Amino acid sequence: MFCAALVLTLTGCSKDPEDLIIGTWNATKVISTYTYNGHTETETDTFKEGESQMTFKEDGTVVIKSTDNGVASEETGSYTVDDHKITLTAEGQSLSGDIVNIDKKEMEIKFNMSMQGATMTADMFFKKA
Numbered sequence: 001m002f003c004a005a006l007v008l009t010l011t012g013c014s015k016d017p018e019d020l021i022i023g024t025w026n027a028t029k030v031i032s033t034y035t036y037n038g039h040t041e042t043e044t045d046t047f048k049e050g051e052s053q054m055t056f057k058e059d060g061t062v063v064i065k066s067t068d069n070g071v072a073s074e075e076t077g078s079y080t081v082d083d084h085k086i087t088l089t090a091e092g093q094s095l096s097g098d099i100v101n102i103d104k105k106e107m108e109i110k111f112n113m114s115m116q117g118a119t120m121t122a123d124m125f126f127k128k129a
Helices: 002-013
Strands: 023-036 039-046 052-056 061-068 071-082 085-090 093-102 106-115 118-128
Touching: 061 085
Parallel strands: none
Antiparallel strands: 023 039, 023 052, 023 118, 052 061, 061 071, 071 085, 085 093, 093 106, 106 118
């Protein structure tokens, strides 16, 4: 009986990415790697709390807010999460990535993009607001 209760308690604590992603996430860092014509360049951007954030709602809506040089912008789109895959869609553009890590406090999403012979990988790190 004790073992059964322990198993139910432990499995009840784990949540799927679909559930954990709900809420507001502040971007803390983005590591971007660009490759073009055999040349690779890596760039790291860090963000202050609230400077760049995504709010994922239960209805599949995402609100993306950012501030760049004092100018605030806000974009609304949609998202889907299937296991550890995420797809964001806004203004007719879709971007898919992998949820590398997610728990109640932190999340990492990795996006891979290709266009016109160039590739870009963006590792985005977030903390729950």
